[in-house]
Amino acid sequence: MNQPLMVVKAIIYQGDRLLLQLRDNKPEIYYPNYWGLFGGLMEPGELPLKAIRRELEEELGWSPPDCRFLCTWEDPTIPSMTYIFAVPLTVNISYLKLTEGQALELFTLNELTKLPIVPTVLRMLPQVISLMDCPELKAAWQDSPFFVE
Numbered sequence: 001m002n003q004p005l006m007v008v009k010a011i012i013y014q015g016d017r018l019l020l021q022l023r024d025n026k027p028e029i030y031y032p033n034y035w036g037l038f039g040g041l042m043e044p045g046e047l048p049l050k051a052i053r054r055e056l057e058e059e060l061g062w063s064p065p066d067c068r069f070l071c072t073w074e075d076p077t078i079p080s081m082t083y084i085f086a087v088p089l090t091v092n093i094s095y096l097k098l099t100e101g102q103a104l105e106l107f108t109l110n111e112l113t114k115l116p117i118v119p120t121v122l123r124m125l126p127q128v129i130s131l132m133d134c135p136e137l138k139a140a141w142q143d144s145p146f147f148v149e
Helices: 048-060 118-133 135-142
Strands: 004-015 017-022 038-041 070-074 081-087 103-108
Touching: 004 048, 038 048, 048 081, 070 118, 081 118, 081 135
Parallel strands: 004 081
Antiparallel strands: 004 017, 004 038, 017 103, 070 081
């Protein structure tokens, strides 16, 4: 039996907006040309916090001062265990140097409805946002089309 992929992902936020990555248009990756979260595979023996810091440095040239572990997420469609971190964006977006993916952009939750988003991201958002310490994002969530009581 195959071991599940060990993955780290960052919910990078600024106020009521999320920073997303337009994934490369390569057929060998999951969901090419879709918007998703920054992060990636953990290296063997690597701890989740070290992995998310490494991934953000590699993908954005940025070492965030705060990465707060939120939860783990098991994807039923891809055998994987994802460690999810909340990461406040503490720099201007122009400071970031994208090295993976086609683009990066800050989006409101309402803008997400118009984008091709990696389905796993949409499935995990309700749980993840409820765990975050960001009043602006929680308020925007309740006003978004994704919110269901």
